[in-house]
Amino acid sequence: MLTFTIRRLLTAIPTLLLISLVIFLLVDFAPGSPMSDIPLTVPPEIRRKMIEAMGADQPVMVRYVLWLKQFFIVEPQYMFDAMFGTNFADGAQRIISWQSKVPVFQIIGQRLPQTLTVVGTAYAIGVLIALPIGIYSAYRQYSWFDQAGTFFAMAGFSVPTFFTGNLLILIFSVKLGWFPTIFDTNLQVTDWASFYKMVMQMALPVTVLALFNAAEISRYTRSSMLENLGQDYVRTARAKGLTERVVVLKHVLRNSLIPVVTVIALGLPTVFGGAIVTEQIFKINGIGAALIGAIHVSDLPTVQTITFIFAVLIVGFNLIADILYGMLDPRIRYD
Amino acid sequence: MTDTIKIQKPHSQWHDVWAQFRQHKGAMAALVLLLTLVVFVVIGPLVWRIDPNFIEPNTVKMFKMRNLPPSLAHPMGTDQLGRDMLARMMFGGRISLAVGLVAMLVAVCIGTTIGVLAGFFSRIDGLLMRLTDLFLALPLLPLLLVMVMLFSESVATVLGPRLGTFLLIVLAIGVTSWMQAARVVRGEVLALKEREFVLAARSIGAPNRRIILRHILPNVLSPVLVAATLGIAAAIITESVLSFLGLGFPPDFPTWGRLLYDGIDAIRTYPERVVWPGLAISLTVLSVNYIGDGLRDALDPRVRGR
Numbered sequence: 001m002l003t004f005t006i007r008r009l010l011t012a013i014p015t016l017l018l019i020s021l022v023i024f025l026l027v028d029f030a031p032g033s034p035m036s037d038i039p040l041t042v043p044p045e046i047r048r049k050m051i052e053a054m055g056a057d058q059p060v061m062v063r064y065v066l067w068l069k070q071f072f073i074v075e076p077q078y079m080f081d082a083m084f085g086t087n088f089a090d091g092a093q094r095i096i097s098w099q100s101k102v103p104v105f106q107i108i109g110q111r112l113p114q115t116l117t118v119v120g121t122a123y124a125i126g127v128l129i130a131l132p133i134g135i136y137s138a139y140r141q142y143s144w145f146d147q148a149g150t151f152f153a154m155a156g157f158s159v160p161t162f163f164t165g166n167l168l169i170l171i172f173s174v175k176l177g178w179f180p181t182i183f184d185t186n187l188q189v190t191d192w193a194s195f196y197k198m199v200m201q202m203a204l205p206v207t208v209l210a211l212f213n214a215a216e217i218s219r220y221t222r223s224s225m226l227e228n229l230g231q232d233y234v235r236t237a238r239a240k241g242l243t244e245r246v247v248v249l250k251h252v253l254r255n256s257l258i259p260v261v262t263v264i265a266l267g268l269p270t271v272f273g274g275a276i277v278t279e280q281i282f283k284i285n286g287i288g289a290a291l292i293g294a295i296h297v298s299d300l301p302t303v304q305t306i307t308f309i310f311a312v313l314i315v316g317f318n319l320i321a322d323i324l325y326g327m328l329d330p331r332i333r334y335d
Numbered sequence: 336m337t338d339t340i341k342i343q344k345p346h347s348q349w350h351d352v353w354a355q356f357r358q359h360k361g362a363m364a365a366l367v368l369l370l371t372l373v374v375f376v377v378i379g380p381l382v383w384r385i386d387p388n389f390i391e392p393n394t395v396k397m398f399k400m401r402n403l404p405p406s407l408a409h410p411m412g413t414d415q416l417g418r419d420m421l422a423r424m425m426f427g428g429r430i431s432l433a434v435g436l437v438a439m440l441v442a443v444c445i446g447t448t449i450g451v452l453a454g455f456f457s458r459i460d461g462l463l464m465r466l467t468d469l470f471l472a473l474p475l476l477p478l479l480l481v482m483v484m485l486f487s488e489s490v491a492t493v494l495g496p497r498l499g500t501f502l503l504i505v506l507a508i509g510v511t512s513w514m515q516a517a518r519v520v521r522g523e524v525l526a527l528k529e530r531e532f533v534l535a536a537r538s539i540g541a542p543n544r545r546i547i548l549r550h551i552l553p554n555v556l557s558p559v560l561v562a563a564t565l566g567i568a569a570a571i572i573t574e575s576v577l578s579f580l581g582l583g584f585p586p587d588f589p590t591w592g593r594l595l596y597d598g599i600d601a602i603r604t605y606p607e608r609v610v611w612p613g614l615a616i617s618l619t620v621l622s623v624n625y626i627g628d629g630l631r632d633a634l635d636p637r638v639r640g641r
Contacts, residue, residue, distance in 0.1 A: 015468070018469055019472060019473060022469075023473075026478065026481065026482065027481055027485070150361075151361075154361075154621060154624055154625060154628075155617075157624070158568065158617060158621035159617040159620070159621070160572050160575060160576065160613075160616060160617065160620070162575070162576065162579045162613075163595065163609075163617055166599060166602060166609050167609075167613065170602060170606050170609070174606070269474070273475070273476040276477070276580075277576055277579065277580070280579070280580060292480070295480055295484045295582075296484070296581075298484075298485070303477075303481055306477070307474055307477040307478060307481065311472060311473060311474050313474075314472050314473075318472065
């Protein structure tokens with residue numbers, strides 16, 4: 001298991017390098033560069049200096065390696081310094097946003113908490129809804145509950161989140177006035193009143209994302225449960241007189257959850273992608289909104305860095321899913 | 336006197352598939368719904384002959400035409416520039432469906448090619464599958480946004496804003512969604528190439544090209560068909576997400592996603608402008624997904640005939 005984990009970690013490195021190269025080149029070779037946005041009235045000399053100041057006059061490979069060094073060496077140093085008060089970074093050049101002239105990681109640090117609270121809560125609630133639905137649907141296969149669950153799941157991943165989100169805003173904010181339409185990111189939870197406000201403003205975005213996630217996970221739980229319910233050990237468990245409750249919730253559920261756990265891990269990065277849309281609907285000032293804002297003004301360093309962070313998340317959670325699967329399922333041995 | 340033995344008329348595989356498909360109630364309902372939607376967007380504009388981009392040139396009249404509630408002249412009302420919403424819904428549906436179909440074709444072509452090559456030629460299998468894994472690990476939505484944002488202007492100057500945006504979005508979606516098809520096809524081909532009929536073809540001296548085209552490809556048709564159906568739904572959703580984020584089609588060449596995006600500013604006063612396009616997208620995708628589900632069951636010989 002340990003050798004597998006190490007091997008898997010090592011293969012993740014070239015994958016990440018290749019992905020970073022793809023992202024970097026795609027963003028860099030695109031014609032809509034910030035240089036074309038400099039007004040023509042700016043004299044050529046100043047124009048050259050502006051480009052130089054942004055470091056955009058270097059050859060692309062030089063900039064790529066520099067960016068890699070900043071991403072993997074300089075930024076972690078700064079993070080370490082900030083945590084322990086050391087001075088490893090020693091004033092080294094960080095990845096600077098062209099738009100706001102602030103280090104990109106500082107922007108990400110400010111935006112990430114908003115995204116994490118909404119996405120994390122939504123995912124947790126989604127899983128909590130999905131598991132009981134999946135379990136009961138499988139236990140009563142083809143019952144009306146199962147049929148309804150199937151339809152709910154189909155609708156869940158067919159109806160786009162930007163439509164459900166706006167529909168919820170329309171019904172619950174505009175017509176009924178129960179929830180605020182816009183997410184207030186400056187809200188600090190200090191007492192019960194502000195906590196209540198936080199819950200109210202999180203309710204709609206969390207519902208949208210949770211429904212979307214629950215749809216997929218409930219299907220996986222159902223099919224995994226169905227597979228296990230037909231196994232011989234279930235008959236044995238029933239034959240030795242265990243109650244139905246123990247058979248289903250202990251014996252079958254534990255075994256069925258193995259693939260579901262990996263699906264949950266694999267699904268997490270896509271949820272961040274889905275959060276881009278949800279943040280746009282509810283005007284949440286999260287990392288997705290930062291990405292969209294950066295794309296609109298061709299702020300290349302920010303776009304490259306945030307996109308690459310998404311890639312790191314995907315590769316990382318793939319890794320976690322693989323390792324979890326090997327750890328949870330004793331039948332699977334990688335070495 | 337001889338007893339006449341009743342022999343059932345031989346029927347083709349597709350007959351069986353259709354018979355099985357009809358068993359799936361959800362898929363049949365979805366098929367009817369989808370056909371209705373297709374008739375609405377394809378035949379509709381031939382009956383309802385108002386130009387979706389017609390803006391009254393007379394300013395006074397134009398102002399009177401704006402934001403009209405539903406009436407006989409405009410069953411879905413008019414938008415903030417006095418354009419007929421019903422005509423725009425039909426026109427937008429055409430483009431949405433076209434994007435879904437063409438993007439799916441691109442994705443399925445790439446996916447099938449890579450899948451067949453990887454499955455058939457074991458020498459390039461590893462390389463192609465690493466490529467597939469790499470694409471699966473890419474953050475697709477951010478990359479799509481970046482691609483559309485950065486390339487749309489230059490493509491539009493070469494090919495014109497309409498064709499340019501269409502081709503860019505269709506290609507971008509196609510290039511980023513072929514991986515599932517490639518994996519499924521590769522798995523099928525790996526099993527197929529060990530079968531006797533392939534050996535027989537090889538022993539009579541058929542070249543690889545002929546074996547692939549004549550013997551392998553027709554046999555991977557079923558999984559490709561299912562992947563293609565589900566691909567249409569995914570492509571329509573992706574396009575509408577791009578439009579929703581303001582990086583899709585221009586407003587004079589709207590899709591359902593773009594219509595929804597345009598309607599959001601006025602959601603408080605004219606909610607129907609968000610609801611109609613959203614409903615159209617949701618129903619289309621839902622029915623396509625149900626049809627894909629039904630097809631998967633119908634094309635699976637283990638399920639069929641039971």
